[in-house]
Amino acid sequence: MRKLVFTLSLLAAAPVVAHQQADTPTLASGAIRHAPLGVMGDHLHNTGEWMFSYRYMRMEMDGNLDGSDSISAAEITGTMMNPGPYMVAPLKMTMEMHMLGAMYAPSDTLTLMAMLPLLNKSMDHRSRMGAKFTTETDGVGDASLAALLRVYQTADKSAGVHLNLGVSLPTGSIDERDDTPAMANAKLPYGMQLGSGTYDLKPGVTYQAYSAQYNWGAQALATLRSGENDNDYRLGNRYEVSGWLARSWSPALSSGVRLKHSSWADIHGADPDLNPMMVPTADTSAQGGERSELLFSANYLFSAGALKGHRLALEYGVPIYQKLDGPQMEMQNTMSLGWQYAP
Ligand SMILES: [Cu+2]
Structure with a gap:
């Protein structure tokens, strides 16, 4: 009502301005309605709406850091004559994730979300004696369920706040094995496992x-682990905050930039099958850290033709700051590609 009165007064006072006002949409629409792809649970749906999604994520790690300083494989393992702290140094890691997702809104203020990741991890190593080897694992990761609950929205719907109430289920294996030069069918270190093994709460705003x-927007998300898994440990809690700004170029295309900071704690307890002197990735005191990333994104929404309503999005990020309880693998980049469709 206030807006109507305002518009009428504009019409009366300055017809030219009022004409421009009528032609310009008040709020951006189209591709830009979704935040950059990597922001999980960024939007709610209208009552009765479904959305299905698939995203491919890839993270590459290369080399190791101790704190913020590089530490070489030679420093990690030492030599036979002059041994270092570990038998094996990780050299490189690639993690790929295929994530299937579904969203459904029972009401305008509540959207439910389910996600199932399929993981593929590969890690290259070099032993103290110079032998190079790779371990690999793949399979289902931890499924998650979340409720997105709107707690505030401005009358013109230009801004809003919602709670992310998520839970992660221990559907991913924590008993993955592969061959190493030291042992056939060896239990793989923590970072190569597919799940946490615990029920985790994922609250956020x-x-x-x-x-x-x-x-533009901001999100804070935590992953709070509970209890201890069947292998006598619990992964460290994880905290993430990110802020973004995106610009609409047309109803079909938007692009954005995002700054993200994450921190995560060391592991409590330890898997009795893992020897912490073997490799840093099996050492529970070399797991925590923090990292800031700068990410660039683009969203595309098909607005006509057979693909009308389908969205494509991508996001690429590089770390700008890393401080890790070392030695721990250094992240090089992350990439996400996504498809979303609301029938
Ligand atoms: Cu959605």
Whole structure:
């Protein structure tokens, strides 16, 4: 009502301005309605709406850091004559994830979300004696369920806040094995396992706002582990905050930039099958850390033709700061490609 009065007064006072006002949409629409792809649970749906999604994520790690300083494989293992702290140094790791997702909104203020990841991890190593070897694992990761609950929205729907109430289920294996030079069918270190082995709470809060051409927002998310898994340990809690700004170029295309900071704690307890002197990835005191990343994204929404309503999105990020309880593998980049469709 207030808006109507305002518009009417504009019409009366300055017809030219009022005409422009009518042609310009108040809030950005189309591709930009979704935040950058890597922001999980960024949007709610309208009552009765479904959305299905698939995303491919890839993370590459190369080399090791101790704190913020590089530490070489030679320093990690030493030599036979002059041994270092570990028998084996990790050299390189690639993690790929195929994530299937579904969203459904029973009401305008509540959207439910389910996600199932399929993981593929590969790690290259070099032993103290110079032998190079690779271990690999793949399979289902930890499924998660979440409720997105809107707690605040401005009257013109230009900004809102919702809670992310998620839980992660221990569907991923923590008993993955592969051959190493030291042992056939050896238990793989923590980072190569597919799940946490525990029920984890994933609470968070998301703020998002729109103007005629921009979308910006911020999200804080935690992963809080509970109890201890069947292998006598619990992964460290994880905290993430990110903020983004995206610009709409057309209803079909938007691009954005995001700054993300994560921190995660060391592992409590230890898997009795793993020897912490073997390799840093099996050492529970070399697991925590923090990292800041700068990410660039683009969203595309098909607005006509057979693909109308389908969305494609991508995001690519590089770390700008890493401080790790070392030695721990150094992240080089992350990449996500996604498809989303709301029938
Ligand atoms: Cu959705």
